[in-house]
Amino acid sequence: MSNTPRHAPPPRATSRLQRPSLLYRYAMGHLQALVSTLGQLVRQPFNSLLTALVIGIALALPAGLHLMIDNLGQVVEGWKGSTRISLFLTLETATSEAEALAKRLGARTELETVTHVAPADSLAEFEQHSGMSDLLDLLERNPLPSLLVLTPRSDLDPVAMQALLTDLQALPEVELAQLDMAWVKRLHAMLAIGQRGVVLLGALLGLAVLVVVGNTIRLGIQNRREEILVTKLIGATNAFIRRPFLYMGVWYGLLGGLMALALVALALHLLAAPVGELALLYQSDFVLHNVTPLQGLLVVVGGALLGLVGSWVAVGRHLSAIEPR
Amino acid sequence: MIRLINVCKRYPGGHQALTNLTFELEDGEMAFLTGHSGAGKSTLLKLIALMERPTSGQLIVNGKNLGKLKTHQVPYHRRNLGLIFQNHQLLYDRTVFDNVALPLVIAGHRHQEVRRRVLAALDKVQLLGKEHLYPITLSGGEQQRVGIARAVVNRPKLLLADEPTGNLDPDLSAEIMGLFQDFNRVGVSVLIVTHDYDLIRSMPNRILHVEHGKLEGDYPRRDRPAANPAEGQTQVTQSSERDATDEEDGDE
Ligand SMILES: Nc1ncnc2c1ncn2[C@@H]1O[C@H](COP(=O)(O)OP(=O)(O)OP(=O)(O)O)[C@@H](O)[C@H]1O
Ligand SMILES: [Mg+2]
Numbered sequence: 001m002s003n004t005p006r007h008a009p010p011p012r013a014t015s016r017l018q019r020p021s022l023l024y025r026y027a028m029g030h031l032q033a034l035v036s037t038l039g040q041l042v043r044q045p046f047n048s049l050l051t052a053l054v055i056g057i058a059l060a061l062p063a064g065l066h067l068m069i070d071n072l073g074q075v076v077e078g079w080k081g082s083t084r085i086s087l088f089l090t091l092e093t094a095t096s097e098a099e100a101l102a103k104r105l106g107a108r109t110e111l112e113t114v115t116h117v118a119p120a121d122s123l124a125e126f127e128q129h130s131g132m133s134d135l136l137d138l139l140e141r142n143p144l145p146s147l148l149v150l151t152p153r154s155d156l157d158p159v160a161m162q163a164l165l166t167d168l169q170a171l172p173e174v175e176l177a178q179l180d181m182a183w184v185k186r187l188h189a190m191l192a193i194g195q196r197g198v199v200l201l202g203a204l205l206g207l208a209v210l211v212v213v214g215n216t217i218r219l220g221i222q223n224r225r226e227e228i229l230v231t232k233l234i235g236a237t238n239a240f241i242r243r244p245f246l247y248m249g250v251w252y253g254l255l256g257g258l259m260a261l262a263l264v265a266l267a268l269h270l271l272a273a274p275v276g277e278l279a280l281l282y283q284s285d286f287v288l289h290n291v292t293p294l295q296g297l298l299v300v301v302g303g304a305l306l307g308l309v310g311s312w313v314a315v316g317r318h319l320s321a322i323e324p325r
Numbered sequence: 326m327i328r329l330i331n332v333c334k335r336y337p338g339g340h341q342a343l344t345n346l347t348f349e350l351e352d353g354e355m356a357f358l359t360g361h362s363g364a365g366k367s368t369l370l371k372l373i374a375l376m377e378r379p380t381s382g383q384l385i386v387n388g389k390n391l392g393k394l395k396t397h398q399v400p401y402h403r404r405n406l407g408l409i410f411q412n413h414q415l416l417y418d419r420t421v422f423d424n425v426a427l428p429l430v431i432a433g434h435r436h437q438e439v440r441r442r443v444l445a446a447l448d449k450v451q452l453l454g455k456e457h458l459y460p461i462t463l464s465g466g467e468q469q470r471v472g473i474a475r476a477v478v479n480r481p482k483l484l485l486a487d488e489p490t491g492n493l494d495p496d497l498s499a500e501i502m503g504l505f506q507d508f509n510r511v512g513v514s515v516l517i518v519t520h521d522y523d524l525i526r527s528m529p530n531r532i533l534h535v536e537h538g539k540l541e542g543d544y545p546r547r548d549r550p551a552a553n554p555a556e557g558q559t560q561v562t563q564s565s566e567r568d569a570t571d572e573e574d575g576d577e
Contacts (some may be wrong), residue, residue, distance in 0.1 A: 025433030
């Protein structure tokens with residue numbers, strides 16, 4: 001040893017290394033963890049994508065369901081404008097009187113259209129739909145009253161609508177004034193239940209994401225047990241050891257969120273054609289809308305947060321157990 | 326540098342590994358620690374590196390009473406030590422360079438500084454040119470030297486080695502011991518656990534002998550004092566004061 005040439009002077013124990021500032025070290029530590037974990041992800045693309053896919057599915061389910069309900073709500077919103085009032089007139093009201101009433105109502109500003117359906121027309125329609133023409137032949141006279149179908153102005157608020165209804169009901173010729181909105185209300189109630197279901201499903205699947213990330217990180221910790229021991233031995237703080245695992249969790253969550261958005265977009269793409277056909281049948285120009293940029297951001301950030309929390313839990317549970325002995 | 330006062334260590338199983346151990350290793354001193362297998366040599370090193378805590382007694386390292394160090398301060402304590410193991414404890418999925426760089430990376434040094442220091446340390450252990458190899462492709466002696474480079478790259482004031490020449494041939498062992506002497510010559514305190522009596526008999530350094538957890542022999546250094554022990558001592562003391570403020574900061 002002593003007869004071999006010296007290339008560098010032996011290190012002086014007394015000359016300490018000058019370290020950069022705390023802030024610089026902090027930033028560099030994070031940057032380094034960020035880059036190294038990205039490297040790990042890229043080096044194991046299959047494993048990474050599989051984990052991200054599982055998280056993506058878990059996130060896509062509530063996100064997609066929410067989107068469907070949102071879309072349905074819009075359809076219903078569109079129908080609300082076409083609310084109709086059916087005025088069933090008394091049997092004593094003659095067709096000519098009914099027509100006169102229709103004319104009078106047509107002049108009211110709250111109403112957009114007024115259509116008179118004569119008893120004969122109603123009967124014909126009933127015959128056609130029920131197929132009971134034989135039975136109807138037994139009747140001596142048409143049992144159906146005249147019907148006026150009114151379309152109120154779409155911007156009427158519920159109070160004005162109620163006032164209009166009371167007004168119409170008070171007319172002497174009117175037997176029954178009926179607002180065809182009950183089913184719309186019912187649909188709304190069902191959509192509200194659906195939204196609550198989405199929240200519940202989201203909470204459950206969010207928990208699933210925590211477990212998936214936590215488990216993946218736990219395996220990662222176990223695989224790197226030796227490395228953790230050695231780095232602890234040479235003075236790594238818990239923060240230093242924890243950092244890459246936390247970044248890994250964030251990456252998984254982030255990738256999962258992006259995967260979820262891709263899955264939702266795919267589902268929408270597959271649904272677009274049949275929905276378009278359906279809309280055409282109803283003479284509607286309705287199209288399925290995708291998640292808004294804000295919602296998309298929410299899914300991705302939410303995924304990343306879940307990833308962070310999941311890895312935090314795993315790291316807290318499993319890292320402290322690894323101490324050099 | 327190291328002061329033990331009546332240190333006892335009893336393992337949870339009930340085994341008394343160390344009993345009333347009292348001795349002092351001066352700043353800048355180099356000593357060998359010998360004893361039969363199971364005598365408690367590794368246990369002593371583990372106490373100094375805070376891998377274990379003493380059951381009783383006081384342990385003062387580099388002016389710090391280890392009994393008063395809290396768990397979160399342990400990493401900063403370890404950064405002041407250079408630990409060398411018989412089984413190297415290298416990371417086999419990282420290159421030689423990355424292995425040696427680890428202590429500097431942990432401490433948060435600048436990239437250029439890391440590179441400069443790592444290459445200097447590898448040069449010191451004559452591994453320059455092998456920095457991009459993986460440890461598994463190196464011989465036992467070379468791996469041991471990687472471990473030594475990693476231990477000294479952070480310029481610790483105390484080197485602890487547990488049977489660093491355990492399964493090396495005599496020539497390699499002598500070479501490694503020569504390295505330790507080089508570091509000692511510039512003021513680093515060194516404590517080496519070894520079984521290699523033939524080798525250390527030819528060396529002048531102090532020998533501590535443990536048997537069944539008790540200090541049974543303390544053979545002082547046999548020749549003239551080191552070239553410049555006074556200089557090494559004063560400078561080490563100065564920098565140890567700086568350390569107390571330098572190292573105790575958060576890292577997250
Ligand atoms: N973690 C542990 N738990 C319980 N007993 C232990 C533990 N570590 C060591 N011991 C015991 O303490 C005694 C001293 O062990 P130590 O490792 O210090 O011996 P050593 O002098 O280094 O021996 P060797 O030369 O074989 O390495 C041994 O009898 C051993 O069985
Ligand atoms: Mg031992």
